[in-house]
Amino acid sequence: MTWFLLALVVAGTAAGDLCQSIGMKQQGAIRDFRPGALGRVLSLAARNRWVLASIGCFAVSFFGFLGLVSIVDLSFAAPATAAAYVVETLLARYVLKESISRQRWAGALLVTLGVVLVSL
Amino acid sequence: MKTRVFLLIIIVANAVGNVLLSYGMRQVGSIASYSPLELVAGSLRAAGNPWVLAGVGLLAVFFVAHLMVLSWADLSYILLMTSAGYILVTLLSWSWLGERVSPGRWAGTAAIAAGVALVGRTPVSTVPRP
Numbered sequence: 001m002t003w004f005l006l007a008l009v010v011a012g013t014a015a016g017d018l019c020q021s022i023g024m025k026q027q028g029a030i031r032d033f034r035p036g037a038l039g040r041v042l043s044l045a046a047r048n049r050w051v052l053a054s055i056g057c058f059a060v061s062f063f064g065f066l067g068l069v070s071i072v073d074l075s076f077a078a079p080a081t082a083a084a085y086v087v088e089t090l091l092a093r094y095v096l097k098e099s100i101s102r103q104r105w106a107g108a109l110l111v112t113l114g115v116v117l118v119s120l
Numbered sequence: 121m122k123t124r125v126f127l128l129i130i131i132v133a134n135a136v137g138n139v140l141l142s143y144g145m146r147q148v149g150s151i152a153s154y155s156p157l158e159l160v161a162g163s164l165r166a167a168g169n170p171w172v173l174a175g176v177g178l179l180a181v182f183f184v185a186h187l188m189v190l191s192w193a194d195l196s197y198i199l200l201m202t203s204a205g206y207i208l209v210t211l212l213s214w215s216w217l218g219e220r221v222s223p224g225r226w227a228g229t230a231a232i233a234a235g236v237a238l239v240g241r242t243p244v245s246t247v248p249r250p
Contacts, residue, residue: 020187021195029192038184045187085199092196099246100196103238108196110235111203117228118206 005068006080012061013084016054018091023050078119085112123244126189127201130182135208137178139216144171193244200239206232 027044030037045051068077089108092098100108148166166172189198210229213219 017195017199021190024187024190025192027191030188041184041188051187085203088199089196092194092199096195097247098194098196101242104196104200104242107200107235107237107239107242110231110238111200112235114228114231114233114235115203115206117231118210118225120224120228 002068002072005064005071006077006083008064009061009068009077009081010084010087012057012059012064013081014087014091016057016061017088018095019050019054019057021092021096023048023054026050075120079116082112082115082119085115123189123193126185127198127204129185130189130198130202131205131208133178133182133185134202135205135212137175137182138209139175139212140171140178141175143217144169144173144175148172194246197239197242197244201236203232204236207236 023045026048030041032040065077065081085108089100089105093100145166148162148169186198186202207229210221210225214221
């Protein structure tokens with residue numbers, strides 16, 4: 001159960017970020033930064049099925065995390081979810097076709113290690 | 121440049137939003153039970169606390185800025201750069217909430233800072249876009 005819930009948390013977070021990235025890139029790069037544009041961003045986002053799906057994914061991840069901390073210590077649950085950094089970097093590489101240089105990989109591993117240490 | 125400004129907004133709004141929420145919720149007091157009635161009553165009490173309201177407002181700013189920046193930047197870039205928020209949260213909870221920070225947590229904070237410094241030197245976007 002622990003590993004299932006942990007997988008749910010990591011997969012939910014990663015799928016959520018992935019959907020959000022796909023949805024926002026579909027809209028095209030935002031170039032209007034006047035204060036009124038904020039409302040337009042929200043209404044665009046609210047009508048984009050990828051962005052809506054991302055919210056569902058985050059909800060799954062959130063409730064998965066609640067379930068996880070109800071059966072294991074937070075000092076296991078919080079650092080374990082740092083795996084999302086590695087999973088998301090891989091998804092960015094293979095699904096979004098981003099090019100992850102050695103430098104970016106080194107950064108990703110340092111950040112993951114750091115998040116594990118911070119939340120232990 | 122534009123991306124750096126957005127990263128700053130995202131990191132600060134998220135970290136300060138969460139710290140304000142935590143500070144406000146400590147004033148509101150813990151939610152005694154998970155019965156629906158108590159949850160509603162607790163939410164109403166929380167909504168009347170100015171720190172909680174300010175925290176929720178900042179988290180909304182975070183959400184919109186994060187959506188906007190993803191319209192042009194790599195997910196792998198934004199994801200890793202925003203982990204700098206952990207550094208800010210550690211500093212804020214140490215200096216403002218008066219929490220004790222363990223040596224392990226300082227070491228983790230340093231590793232995140234090194235990772236962010238590396239990723240910050242890679243291009244914001246590596247995918248050709250129209």
